[in-house]
Amino acid sequence: MTPVTFFRRKQQVMLFTLIALLVSYVVASIALGFQQGALLQVQTGFLWMAQNFLPTATSLKLLPAVLFQLWRTFIIATAAAGVAGVISLLLAVIGAKNLGQRHVSISFFIRGFASVLRNIPIIAWALILLFSFKQNELTGFLALWLMNLGFLTRAFLETIEDFDTGKLEALIATGTSRPVAIMQGLLPEIATPVVEWLLYMIENNVRDATLVGLLTGTGIGFLFDLYFKSINYPAAGLVVVVLIVLVISLELLSTHIQRSLT
Amino acid sequence: MLTVTALSKRYTPDKPSLQDVSLVADAGTITAVIGPSGAGKTTLLRSLNQLLKDDEGTVQLDDVDLRQLSKRELQKARRDIGMIFQNYNLIDALTVLENVLHGCLGAKSTIAGMLAHYTAEEKQAAMALISEMGLSDFAYTACKHLSGGQKQRVGIARALMQHPKMLLCDEPIASLDPKSAKLVMDILRRLADEKDLIVVVNLHQVDIATDYADHIVALNHGRKVFDGTPAELNDAQIQAIYA
Numbered sequence: 001m002t003p004v005t006f007f008r009r010k011q012q013v014m015l016f017t018l019i020a021l022l023v024s025y026v027v028a029s030i031a032l033g034f035q036q037g038a039l040l041q042v043q044t045g046f047l048w049m050a051q052n053f054l055p056t057a058t059s060l061k062l063l064p065a066v067l068f069q070l071w072r073t074f075i076i077a078t079a080a081a082g083v084a085g086v087i088s089l090l091l092a093v094i095g096a097k098n099l100g101q102r103h104v105s106i107s108f109f110i111r112g113f114a115s116v117l118r119n120i121p122i123i124a125w126a127l128i129l130l131f132s133f134k135q136n137e138l139t140g141f142l143a144l145w146l147m148n149l150g151f152l153t154r155a156f157l158e159t160i161e162d163f164d165t166g167k168l169e170a171l172i173a174t175g176t177s178r179p180v181a182i183m184q185g186l187l188p189e190i191a192t193p194v195v196e197w198l199l200y201m202i203e204n205n206v207r208d209a210t211l212v213g214l215l216t217g218t219g220i221g222f223l224f225d226l227y228f229k230s231i232n233y234p235a236a237g238l239v240v241v242v243l244i245v246l247v248i249s250l251e252l253l254s255t256h257i258q259r260s261l262t
Numbered sequence: 263m264l265t266v267t268a269l270s271k272r273y274t275p276d277k278p279s280l281q282d283v284s285l286v287a288d289a290g291t292i293t294a295v296i297g298p299s300g301a302g303k304t305t306l307l308r309s310l311n312q313l314l315k316d317d318e319g320t321v322q323l324d325d326v327d328l329r330q331l332s333k334r335e336l337q338k339a340r341r342d343i344g345m346i347f348q349n350y351n352l353i354d355a356l357t358v359l360e361n362v363l364h365g366c367l368g369a370k371s372t373i374a375g376m377l378a379h380y381t382a383e384e385k386q387a388a389m390a391l392i393s394e395m396g397l398s399d400f401a402y403t404a405c406k407h408l409s410g411g412q413k414q415r416v417g418i419a420r421a422l423m424q425h426p427k428m429l430l431c432d433e434p435i436a437s438l439d440p441k442s443a444k445l446v447m448d449i450l451r452r453l454a455d456e457k458d459l460i461v462v463v464n465l466h467q468v469d470i471a472t473d474y475a476d477h478i479v480a481l482n483h484g485r486k487v488f489d490g491t492p493a494e495l496n497d498a499q500i501q502a503i504y505a
Contacts, residue, residue, distance in 0.1 A: 170351035170417075173311055174424055175340035175368025180375035184364060188355040 053237030062235050063242075066223060070242055073219035076141050077205030084148035085198050088114075092156035093182060098165050100178060110153065117150025122208050126215045135217040143212050144205050152197060159193045160186065192261045199254035206247055263288055264310070264428060264460050269319035271305055271484075279305045280316065281484045287477065289427070292454050292461040294475035296468055298504050301481040303464040307432050310462060311343045312336055323428060341368040344421025348433035350413040354406035358397055358416050361405055362388040365423025384423075391419040395449070411442025418449060422457075429453065431463040435470070447474050468500055 095110030125143040133139040171181035213221020227235035264287040271280040287293040308314040395415040435443035472492040480488035
């Protein structure tokens with residue numbers, strides 16, 4: 001292979017990918033009867049949204065109620081991520097291949113368990129749990145918790161498997177036991193990524209909790225559903241605005257925390 | 263005294279990593295292990311504290327054969343053996359003080375170790391070692407902010423915190439600039455002399471080995487090809503070792 005053919009091949013792959021994407025869009029739009037013309041009127045849709053969903057002075061009177069439900073949603077989101085985080089970390093330490101787990105089946109089982117939990121959509125979890133736990137906050141908490149458990153176990157497994165085990169070996173060489181070496185050597189080194197994943201999970205949970213709340217009849221999701229169905233659009237808009245404010249604040253907070261950790 | 267007899271180790275059946283290696287190292291001396299890359303220097307060193315389980319032979323530290331010990335007994339025996347590494351293997355997120363205190367984890371119960379519960383005497387001893395290594399200004403600095411030479415001195419302080427009889431040094435200066443390398447080698451020399459330690463150090467610089475060591479062992483393809491004093495090592499032998 002010469003440099004000329006090498007780069008020509010790279011360009012051909014890129015061109016082929018672009019064409020494949022374009023073709024898939026055209027095929028999908030024909031199959032679904034998607035009207036390309038509707039794209040041109042997208043601004044009318046946004047205008048209608050702005051006119052109807054902008055919070056009004058009347059809807060602002062509902063702010064205390066909205067904030068109260070937002071607070072409940074936030075603490076459920078945080079609790080789910082926190083509880084799942086502790087258990088996930090334990091599972092990841094047990095399952096990580098580089099920490100001396102000699103039984104491949106245990107590692108495989110933990111990985112599989114995490115994948116199953118993570119790959120069931122949160123809405124499916126909420127619907128399944130609704131049958132057993134009915135419409136209440138516990139159902140919402142459990143749905144978030146199960147999804148978080150799967151997601152965080154996978155994330156922590158990968159974080160731990162990137163860890164340089166020479167550092168653990170150095171502690172084991174001092175005559176300490178493996179559990180102590182893990183506690184004193186591994187945990188401080190992975191603390192930053194673990195906190196980052198937890199913050200990401202909380203942020204994500206606040207968004208998901210809204211959706212879950214629609215089904216479980218709790219929290220901010222329930223309020224949105226209530227206002228929306230009673231055609232109180234400005235109030236529903238208010239719910240969306242406070243949610244956006246909370247999610248952005250959480251993002252800013254997590255950026256700030258990440259900076260102070262590194 | 264460290265006495266290694268007929269130590270052998272194979273990773274794959276056809277390629278032995280160590281073959282019938284024997285050596286004796288006395289307290290208060292530096293034994294340098296030299297040889298080309300892949301000669302088995304690291305394998306030998308890691309066998310000396312049984313981080314690697316070998317296949318045959320004996321590793322005796324003051325009459326105790328480390329190869330015959332149970333897991334728990336070995337854990338206890340390792341307290342007597344400090345180890346320092348080419349890439350330092352410090353916990354970068356923790357401070358110099360915490361890393362040095364890790365040296366006394368082996369002497370603690372599992373619970374005390376997990377909770378990092380150190381006594382006032384241990385903290386004082388750690389601070390004294392930090393000062394001895396010239397790192398007093400960095401006691402509360404996270405190790406990730408230190409230079410290579412400083413990190414290696416933290417590694418030495420951590421090993422000394424164990425009050426070891428023997429210090430194993432796996433290429434301790436391979437990642438350091440000449441000035442830091444000299445500083446680290448001077449410290450090792452002083453420790454052997456003043457604290458009467460058995461120091462075994464893997465090196466790939468022959469000139470440093472001849473300058474600092476009392477005793478040189480050379481390996482090639484897992485076999486011992488030289489065992490003597492620096493004065494006995496001549497150019498022809500060096501050529502043969504690295505052939």
